[in-house]
Amino acid sequence: QGDQVLHPMGWDAFGLPAENAARKHATHPARWTRENIEHMRGQLAQLGYSFDWRRELATCDPAYYRWEQLFFLWMLEDGLAYRKRATLNWCDECQTVLANEQVNPDGTCYIHDHTKVGQRELEQWFVRITKYADELLTGHAQLAGGWPEKVLEMQRNWIGRSEGALVRFALEGRDEAVEVFTTRPDTLAGATFVSLAAEHPLVTALPAGRAEEAAVRAFVQKVRAEPRDRRAAEDYEKEGVFTGAYALNPLTGARVPVWVANFVLMEYGTGAVMAVPAHDERDFAFARKYGLPVQVVIQPVPPASDPQAEIVALDGATMDAAYVGPGVMVASGELDGTLSEEGKKKVVARLTRDGRGEGKVTYKLRDWGVSRQRYWGCPIPVLHCPKCGIVPVPEKDLPVVLPEDLPYSKDVANPLAHAEAWLRVDCPRCGGAARRETDTFDTFVESSWYFLRYCDAGNQTEPWARARLDHWMPCDQYVGGVEHAVLHLIYARFFHKFLRDRGLVKGDEPFLRLFSQGMVCMTTLECPKHGWRYREEVRDDGTCVECGSKVEAGRSVKMSKSKRNVVEPSEMIAKYGVDTVRVYSVFGGPPEKNLDWSEADIQGVSRFLVRAWRVLREGAAAAVRGRAGAEAAAGAAGAAWAGLTAAEQALRHKIHDTIDRVTRDVEERWHFNTGIARLMELVSALGEALAAKPAPRDAVVAEAADAFVRLVAPFAPHLAEELWAAIGATGSVFEARWPAADAALLVKAEVELVLQVNGKTRGKVTVAADLAGPALEAAVMAQEGVRRHIDGKTVVKTIVVPGRLVNVVVK
RNA sequence: GCGAAAGUGGCGGAAUUGGUAGACGCGCAGGACUCAGGAUUCUGUGGGCGCAAGCCUGUGAGGGUUCGACUCCCUCCUUUCGCACCA
Numbered sequence: 001q002g003d004q005v006l007h008p009m010g011w012d013a014f015g016l017p018a019e020n021a022a023r024k025h026a027t028h029p030a031r032w033t034r035e036n037i038e039h040m041r042g043q044l045a046q047l048g049y050s051f052d053w054r055r056e057l058a059t060c061d062p063a064y065y066r067w068e069q070l071f072f073l074w075m076l077e078d079g080l081a082y083r084k085r086a087t088l089n090w091c092d093e094c095q096t097v098l099a100n101e102q103v104n105p106d107g108t109c110y111i112h113d114h115t116k117v118g119q120r121e122l123e124q125w126f127v128r129i130t131k132y133a134d135e136l137l138t139g140h141a142q143l144a145g146g147w148p149e150k151v152l153e154m155q156r157n158w159i160g161r162s163e164g165a166l167v168r169f170a171l172e173g174r175d176e177a178v179e180v181f182t183t184r185p186d187t188l189a190g191a192t193f194v195s196l197a198a199e200h201p202l203v204t205a206l207p208a209g210r211a212e213e214a215a216v217r218a219f220v221q222k223v224r225a226e227p228r229d230r231r232a233a234e235d236y237e238k239e240g241v242f243t244g245a246y247a248l249n250p251l252t253g254a255r256v257p258v259w260v261a262n263f264v265l266m267e268y269g270t271g272a273v274m275a276v277p278a279h280d281e282r283d284f285a286f287a288r289k290y291g292l293p294v295q296v297v298i299q300p301v302p303p304a305s306d307p308q309a310e311i312v313a314l315d316g317a318t319m320d321a322a323y324v325g326p327g328v329m330v331a332s333g334e335l336d337g338t339l340s341e342e343g344k345k346k347v348v349a350r351l352t353r354d355g356r357g358e359g360k361v362t363y364k365l366r367d368w369g370v371s372r373q374r375y376w377g378c379p380i381p382v383l384h385c386p387k388c389g390i391v392p393v394p395e396k397d398l399p400v401v402l403p404e405d406l407p408y409s410k411d412v413a414n415p416l417a418h419a420e421a422w423l424r425v426d427c428p429r430c431g432g433a434a435r436r437e438t439d440t441f442d443t444f445v446e447s448s449w450y451f452l453r454y455c456d457a458g459n460q461t462e463p464w465a466r467a468r469l470d471h472w473m474p475c476d477q478y479v480g481g482v483e484h485a486v487l488h489l490i491y492a493r494f495f496h497k498f499l500r501d502r503g504l505v506k507g508d509e510p511f512l513r514l515f516s517q518g519m520v521c522m523t524t525l526e527c528p529k530h531g532w533r534y535r536e537e538v539r540d541d542g543t544c545v546e547c548g549s550k551v552e553a554g555r556s557v558k559m560s561k562s563k564r565n566v567v568e569p570s571e572m573i574a575k576y577g578v579d580t581v582r583v584y585s586v587f588g589g590p591p592e593k594n595l596d597w598s599e600a601d602i603q604g605v606s607r608f609l610v611r612a613w614r615v616l617r618e619g620a621a622a623a624v625r626g627r628a629g630a631e632a633a634a635g636a637a638g639a640a641w642a643g644l645t646a647a648e649q650a651l652r653h654k655i656h657d658t659i660d661r662v663t664r665d666v667e668e669r670w671h672f673n674t675g676i677a678r679l680m681e682l683v684s685a686l687g688e689a690l691a692a693k694p695a696p697r698d699a700v701v702a703e704a705a706d707a708f709v710r711l712v713a714p715f716a717p718h719l720a721e722e723l724w725a726a727i728g729a730t731g732s733v734f735e736a737r738w739p740a741a742d743a744a745l746l747v748k749a750e751v752e753l754v755l756q757v758n759g760k761t762r763g764k765v766t767v768a769a770d771l772a773g774p775a776l777e778a779a780v781m782a783q784e785g786v787r788r789h790i791d792g793k794t795v796v797k798t799i800v801v802p803g804r805l806v807n808v809v810v811k
Numbered sequence: 812g813c814g815a816a817a818g819u820g821g822c823g824g825a826a827u828u829g830g831u832a833g834a835c836g837c838g839c840a841g842g843a844c845u846c847a848g849g850a851u852u853c854u855g856u857g858g859g860c861g862c863a864a865g866c867c868u869g870u871g872a873g874g875g876u877u878c879g880a881c882u883c884c885c886u887c888c889u890u891u892c893g894c895a896c897c898a
Contacts (some may be wrong), residue, residue, distance in 0.1 A: 012886080105893090105894085105895090138836080149816090150815065150816075150892075150893070152814070153814075153893070153894085154892095154893060154894085157814090157893075157894050157895090158894095160897065162897070162898090164898080180898080181897090181898070182898060183896080183897090183898065194898090200856065227844075231896090236896075262896095263898095264896085265896075265897070265898090266896045267897090268898075269897070272898095274898080275898090276898090280898070281896090282896055282898075355843075362898095364897060393822045467854075480893085482893090486892090515883085519881080533862045548896070559863095587823090587824095587835085587836070588823060588824080588836090589823065589824060590824090593823095593824090595823090596822095596823070598822090598823075598837075600837055601822095601823070601836070601837055603837085604835095604836050604837055605836080607836095607851095608835095661827095664827080668827095671825095671826095672835095673823090673825085673835085674824090674825065674835075675825095676835080676836090677824095677834065677835035677836075678834090678835085679835095680835055681834080681835075698881080727872045736888085741834075752831090754830075755861095756830085756831085756878085756879075758878070758879085759830095759877090759878055759879040760879090761831055764831075785865095788865095790847080796878085797878070798878090799830090799878055799879080801830055801879095804830055804831085805830055805879090806880090807830080807878055807879065809878045809879095
């Protein structure tokens, strides 16, 4: 309705999937990618999507990624990008490291979901997303309501903020302390031992020279050898070994043993925990197994809702499970009697005062590893100089263009490492011989800011002109799948905040509203003998090509090339036409749901469009006359509508009701499926009216045809444009306004009321819409169906819902 | 285990704020047109009883609120998704 809408399209073109596919087809990734872009652009154009192609971009284009390289230089400047040696996720199939976000929960690779991700120690580039951990969380307040709660929840889990304290336990006989993180400082007095992760630096030093040394070393080796997913398994048996060393509880001064335990994670907190068996399930199980003391320091109190509830006091010697709830502190010296929430603060204050700890917030979120040991990506703009070390490429030398003329073969993981001509470069600092960085960026770096570039895609001198960006951003409506919840959507939010801090964008959040659309799925075909069959392994009669058994429908799975269950749009277009495919894709259900691809259902849609075409062509002559008459009579409003027959009135009501409902389905709810259903009804109504004798007057036919064509245009643009001309309208239907329903016509003169007795439907009656009071009651009571059920009973009351129903309550 | 969402005909799905459950489509059944039909068209289609009018029943199960509940409340079941030794 006159609003400006930015509806761009572009190509996220770098990355492993493209590189792997190119490798498989023995072609160069650049060529493979560009050919695919051509192909897909053709398909999108064929489907009639109204993208603004002037803003098209491809992330593998130096005109695009040069700005990304600039942003990286800024990150280096700000200390937001850094290099470190770390143990990282490594996928053998991808031949590269992966970010934590790119490892599935079951430890497989996000691209190769059958390949287990291993570990490798490498020096890599990281981006300090953790600097924004807190803001990524608090920023959710601006997104609440606009984003699906599910996505926000997934991000919350991923960021994993937890508030607690760092506590230092002095080590007996050493001048260092072991530092632990806890969210329950209120239970500190109950810490009866300390557990270290097998990877903790102290696990070798502590038992050194003691009787326990050999046992500890053997245990640590065993644990470290166990694969990551094994250690995360639910049934992983909690085990540990005593180091022989003791630490001092900083609150009570008690001497507590230091253990190594297999369930303590080095990656989280400090890699060491204080064990409070009475109030932590894991510590409880561990303590019972190894006969360690259980000291109760929190006694439960009655809940506020039931202050009289009886409470059984806990006893460390006899309890059979840890008590993890809140309560009142005991056995904690001066703090006895303090409620646990309050106690947390008091203990932290005390530790701070004594220099034995302080309040601390930890996050599960880790810095984002952005370098990849692959060719098909944006070069990381730094140099390695033997004298100066790591040197950023000077801004004036950007972009560092990825050489696309390198010989590319299956056997070389990263041809950049062998591209001597490209590699050799003079160091901008000392002028000596330096070499380029051969790692490239993770593709998620490109997708973290592309939406900003759309605002000014052709700009050659800067990433975007600020005025253009401010005109469009933030993005009012973003559409994407949940699979991006903790990948793209968290990276893009981070990038936006970084660019905001550099003064390049306004606002804190890039996407105000997020819609998670469903996927197109297809039912698998299962042969009783051979299991999963691809489409080409099943004959037309539904039998297996190998054994001839009847193939049965299995479960519905996402269409994907690797599962070979993809339906090519072009095939379907060739068979049914573009408009049919478009309408089908929205008719199956609301867009947030998955669509189960079904050819039978496509035929239903095809029938509708063919019928619409036929009915509209039938009425075209009348519509043309009606339109001409209306234009001639313009100004003499209402003249065309004098003396309408009941049938004409009914059709006009249907027309305006359809306009009203389709408009709301499309604008408010995005329930295009019900919108299409209304249009189907309108075609049926018009078809019936045209077949009736007498047929409706030309003006009414023209009104129906006009409304239908405008309403169907977004769904079936080609059909609509043809019909638009056929019914005598000029110009393009896409320049015409969306129709508006006449509110007066939404109200019927007569309404059908549902008649109920005691809430059960007992009949219907058609009455004047304004009938009310005793006259209405009389009309209702006169109905046979109602009378039969109230005879001999007393009418208690009558409930009238205007325009809908009358309910008579009897006894 | 924790959290979230969802359970409606043979199927996909409708049902605006608590007001005719099953719109629309697929499938199925029967009729018409036809040499023929996988084309088109008409009719029917939640289940049960009945020739019929009509009656009973029905939205995962059980309870509740209400004149009236797919919709609101409680308990439970199932499915899907997310998290899961995070100290």
